[in-house]
Amino acid sequence: MIKYSKTHEYVKVEGEYGYIGVSDYAQKELGNVVYVDMPEVGDELEAGEDFGAIESVKAASDLIAPVSGEVVEINEALEENPRLVNADAMANWIVKVKIADPAELDSLMDEAQYAEYIRK
């Protein structure tokens, strides 16, 4: 299951874990990514709060957590090669979290709703 936030982050849910990244739409909007500022393993993310930043050749913007949870893994490949986000935003998640409250997923958009959201 994949859910999206209004600020264009996704969470790909696998069991009790969620892989959080930015959507393909967000990636395109930002352009060539030059740096991804990630939290550390063990950090607690809070839904709606920023947990890092993504910087492209054009702009920097905050990463906002779609769900709360503890960071159990970060995508270290992005440290050396942030452009992976442009290559495939869905495959190149940024952090893996242990989802604290699955009910938070209900307030996010599913793929069809998100597709509609970015169309307007």
Add this chain to the structure above:
Amino acid sequence: MINAVRMPVAMPDGKFRPSAAMQGERLPFYLAAEEWLARKCRGDYFMMWSVKPTVIFGRNQDPTAELDIDYCRSHGIEFYRRKSGGGCVYADGNNLMFSYITDCDDVVTTFSAFTGRVAAMLSCLGIADASANGRNDILIAGRKVSGYAFYFLRLPDGRQRAIVHGTMLYDADPETMTRILTPSAAKLNAKGVKSVRSRITTVREHLHISLEDFRRKAIEAITDSKFDLSPSDIQTIRQMEAEYYRDEWTYGRRQRSGHQRLEGVGTIGADISLKDNKITAIELSGDFFTLAPALRPLTDPLIGVEHTAEAISKALEGVDTSRYIANLTTDRFISLIARQAATT
């Protein structure tokens, strides 16, 4: 419609008058004001401001690789991280700061609309060959006079706002700039975004105009309406300002001191992790000579300690560092760990 943001300024008679030429605050106040206008207000705003000598580096830059921190400290030059991307700049009273806050559908369009407007302002004042380039700079005859960075905000309600801010060199002292923006020691393996050097020029080189006149004409050319900050707006901005003063924000959570060569010790560097401005881990590396089986007695007392020079010295009271690392005095060790910690 672009609103010129004005602040109440105390006059000699004790009365307050709104002024669009904002000055006298420290840099974080203006960054917080931009963010407040972006998050809490609707519409378009323009703010012109200036600060005493201050270095501003990009969201994802390593300050130890971009500026000479020791030099700044000893010369009273402040330095801060901003939330927009890009490289490091030096600001003082002659380098005016321009901030444009607006709704944003598309980063490129927003950027070029604003830089185009600023370039047109310079042309109107009589600078013939001012133009915006593709790198978000404004050039006069091929030299940079003004450069912009972008902070793109996606608000919880789905609105998108932009903070486009940058420098406008009225006058400059290139030697001072270069001195400050040259790190004391070249850093190996420096992480983060690197600055790009540009050949610069100034408004004054091309135009006989006083700083005051230039400020006034720029505001007139760029804005067509006014917005006055109220005392309660200013109070909210002051609360938002606080996060820019935290070491953890300024230096980053993982601080790498870089390797220093210390006489009699060799090279030594420290990787320090912070959380809530407290030290959570320290790793020492270098070619120094160790005199003990483990260095933990040196680093353990610092875990959980606030990253300030005072707290670090206090935590190391009674620790004789030269028993662990040959010829390393406790004072030198403190200055290595606290090198980046605020001294205030």
